[in-house]
Amino acid sequence: MARKTGSHSDITGPRIQQAALTLFARHGYAAVSMRQIAAEVGVQAGAIYNYVPHKQTLLFELLRTHMEELLAAADAALAPGADPAAALDAFVRFHIRFHLERVDLVFISYMELRSLEPDNFAHIARQRHSYETRLETILQAGQGVAFRVEDTKLATLALIAMLTGVTNWFRDAGRLSKADVEAKYLAMARALVGA
């Protein structure tokens, strides 16, 4: 072997992922061409195929990796034995922080599910469901003791929709800091479940 494997690919590979992420979030998967992604990286379109077999893989890998990181980070942030009230607080804080750091990925995860081929879609849907289960487990554990929730499944969906919605409007230059938003949404989440 002469040239060390990946002497440039260490750089180009991630740059392609990053460019795809930004462009997909801004214009949508279908509206972004391989040539646009390549131009953003400063390379010809053909070069992308040294890193990814199809355009579809580019999207799927972004989402799959995102969901894997979400699940791993959630498990790290949420102590399993904590009492329900503290667990809900931790979940809310974690969810807002994690998602506000990745607004482009969150956006794509919701908007471009329909652009995934069936198998890939099923994979992401399974990961998402696994994440939602973490919250529902907390609500079930506290149901009737720390919380008053009529329907834990519905409360889970309501909470996640409410919390994830922050990524649609939050701006760093806005009226509220991330810490403000976190505190106020925590209060609303507690109220919602009757904590």
Next chain:
Amino acid sequence: MARKTGSHSDITGPRIQQAALTLFARHGYAAVSMRQIAAEVGVQAGAIYNYVPHKQTLLFELLRTHMEELLAAADAALAPGADPAAALDAFVRFHIRFHLERVDLVFISYMELRSLEPDNFAHIARQRHSYETRLETILQAGQGVAFRVEDTKLATLALIAMLTGVTNWFRDAGRLSKADVEAKYLAMARALVGA
């Protein structure tokens, strides 16, 4: 004049709108071609241009009309003088009912905003803000008396995200009927604002 104006256009025009709506919701604006829309209607692609000047107009008119109907229906459903608690109830019920009857339009309204040209985007954004204001006005009117809300603007965004989220998962064949969902979300909305 020989043939009566619109002898077929009365039929073809709406059918084009309907086909565009369904296809945009399923595959996304950028991924749907004029030829696909035409095929769905049973017509050649060129015929669409008797009804719409560009593809962009097709999307914009769907969203603009949807938002106009939303605003008009909201004004009809929400009595202006009602007391805050009753007004919130009415808003929640109205929002869920209206949006569950139009899931495709709701989906497009959130996903394809980025596909709108700047002027068209600004128009829809203005309409949406106008709608949100109706809820915030209710929260402000009841703040401290019927409700306990830390931040009426944030509570507005949280409520709308929570309520609109229903359109992402609700299925007629599912565990809960629309009436069930409406009742349970109403309870959660009340709890969220401390009613």
Next chain:
DNA sequence: CTTTGATTTGAACGCCCGTTCAGTTACCCG
């Protein structure tokens, strides 16, 4: 039944798409 104009067809316009691949370049190893 002919006229008339709304409606639609069908072909064409130039352009961009995702993907492939033979050839070129650039760099590390011996």
Next chain:
DNA sequence: CGGGTAACTGAACGGGCGTTCAAATCAAAG
């Protein structure tokens, strides 16, 4: 410093895109 291969270029492939428009079709009015 020369050899070898990873990385990349640049052109090409077939095909689909949005849009235009002359010509054909159709249905009611006179």
